Amino acid sequence: MKVNRNIVEIIVLLAVYLLGLYMWTLPLHNNPYPFGDVDASSHFAIGDLMAGQDKSVLYVPFYLQSRYGGQNDFKEGALWYAPQYWTNTGIVQLLGGDRTLPVFLLVAIFSSAILLTSYFLARQLFGFLPAILSTFLLIFSARDFMIYLWGQWPQSLSFAYTPLVLYAFYQYTAHYLDKKEKPIYLYLMALFLAAQLFFHPQGLIASAAALIVYTIVLAVRHKRLPFSLKQASLAGLLFLGVCILLAPFNFGEFVVELFFSDKGGGAPSEGSKFMRLFWWYQGIKNDPGIPSFYFTYNLTHGSLNGGLLSWWTLPLLLIGLFVLFSRRNEKDWVYLSWLAAFYFLTRLVVFGIGNRDIRMFAFEAHVFYPIIAIGLLAIPSFFPVGEKHKAYLKYGLVVLFLLLAVFVNGKSAWNTLESQQQSVGRVNPSQYEAAVWIKDNIPMESTIYDFGTLGFQNYAAKVKWLNVLSQHNFVLEDRYLNQTEYVLVDYTDALNLGDTSYRDAIQQWESQRFDPSQAIYNKNNIRVYRVVST
């Protein structure tokens, strides 16, 4: 029986992708309540508001003013990012018929979108095996799933477009240099770049840097420009037109920030920073806000538990780099250009440009993993044996690769993602219910003083979630206590943690100020009081 190779490839890809989605949605199995640190709640808020009020949102809502008001330098009060990502979340809320679960399913799909685009690029350039192996490894990429758990969601989707940009440009230049012009690829590339700007400008910058390097390489190799100036101008106009038409205020903000603002400007380069040019991670370690594992190879590309086996991909990466550098054909240069872009963008601070270059580490696995797979599959060619034995060796290595990927990277990823199912860092059902009650029963512009929710002392993620789920302004500092109309006292986290001193502190604070019988909401160890503001 003859097996259709295409069908086999599709079945394997589907199995790998669904395995990826199964893992990435682990935090949502049996728990549809929100998760995500830092800005996660804000990425939920705008779509939630659009779906709830059945109209689009142009300005930062009042309950997010303290965090995001005034961030758009181009149009005062306008949204701080382009609306496309958030509109998608609003749309799926309505499609799915639920307020939280469909949004988080979409976030899981968007955050793991790199699986599809990376497969696509690697498949088109290097064939099925390198593509599927690197995609399989990407499922377990700590770089990617940690950003998903932290909540920098639009950034993940933006980086996922880079393989499409590179593929479109590769196809365009290959046809152009072969005198068989197909400008459609250049125009598609312009649309993908616009998409990156809409979702997060960092993705656009990553693609632009890789395109510049690849263009220089092609220009040197072919001793001429690898594109038509006329077609490039048209693509540029298409990019500008789409940006201005679909996200005018955010494109304006991007231009203002890029050319007329010192917001992104970093301090002048210090002597010690030059060492970053010669090291991969050292000198970038222990940056505030990002845990140190993020700058350790074996922990991010192996297992968060460390150990000797967690280094297993490094030799393959080095072999892959050796193969690409020694072959140096135009397909190889696509990845080498992307890698060069990564190198420079993660070291911008050395040149005194920006101060957030460490965020560019987010796309490291996207470049590394296909190179690792190329390295693996090149090993048989180093041995002077017959083709039959090379084939045996290749498939043996593939099996070994899969075993290590599953039992080292996969195990670590599974444990981390599964542990989020019942994490105390997430909004619990009682808090969600209280937030919805506040949304429906307390006047819109009122402020709520929160005492007791995990991290309430420093406006941590859970309080931000209550803020957006209730669509009310939450305040925490004592100086606001006399200016607020409502006080929320939340015991649920203290009880879930089993921390009696935490619970006692809340009880003492509450008993000094309130009589529980006066609470206007008293359910599941959460009480809301109305207070007289001064």
Added chain:
Amino acid sequence: MVVVSVLFFTLLFGMVGFRFSAGLLILYFIPFYLLLSSAALGNSEKIVFGLFLSFVFIPSIAYWAGFVIPFRLAIGLAFILVLALALFLRFRKQAVSKEMQA
């Protein structure tokens, strides 16, 4: 592939998963796949490009229309506009190729 994906979400997340995945396929995937079906691209390119373009253009149309009409209607409008454009290009391409043959 489509059926398996919808089944996957339905089994894991029940009715919400079904509505979510079927809605995503109908609203995002189908109109853009049809739109690119008229373009001189390979089938895998049409699938991947269509999907990733839909993530930008469906919400863009819905967002801006959502200032004029209710957001729910704006989503429907985005779907109809892209589908209509796709069908128009498809019929136009067929007409042109018939003319060429004649």
